[in-house]
Amino acid sequence: MHTLALSEFRANASAMLDLVEQGERVRILRHGRPVADLVPVGAAPExxxxxxxxxMPIEPLRLARPDGRTGAQLIVDERERGA
Incomplete structure (x- = not known):
């Protein structure tokens, strides 16, 4: 793993990205404290x-009746018969 200051990273960003493409990891420091790790895309944890x-979003359940009628049509028919 390569560790470098933010100012050094700014000066050599392209070279550091080349290292990351080759599978290396790069840690960037700001005022001596780690603020970021550059890792190859496949190696990055989620x-x-x-x-x-x-x-999670769900897909509504769609049941197909043999006669092709929808649930709404069945309700309307039932209300008309009951009225």
Whole structure:
């Protein structure tokens, strides 16, 4: 792993990205403290928080009836017969 200051990274950004493309990791420091790690895309852990399963969007269930009528049509027919 290569470790360098932010100012040094700015001066050599292209060379550092070349190293990352070759599989190296680069740690960037600001005032002596690590602020970022550059890692190859395939090696990056999933840092984006995943939604819990219950918050994931769902596709509505679509049931096809043999006669081709929808649920709304069935409700309307039932109301007309009952009225």
């Amino acid at each position: 840092t984006v928080p995943r939604l819990p399963r219950w918050k």
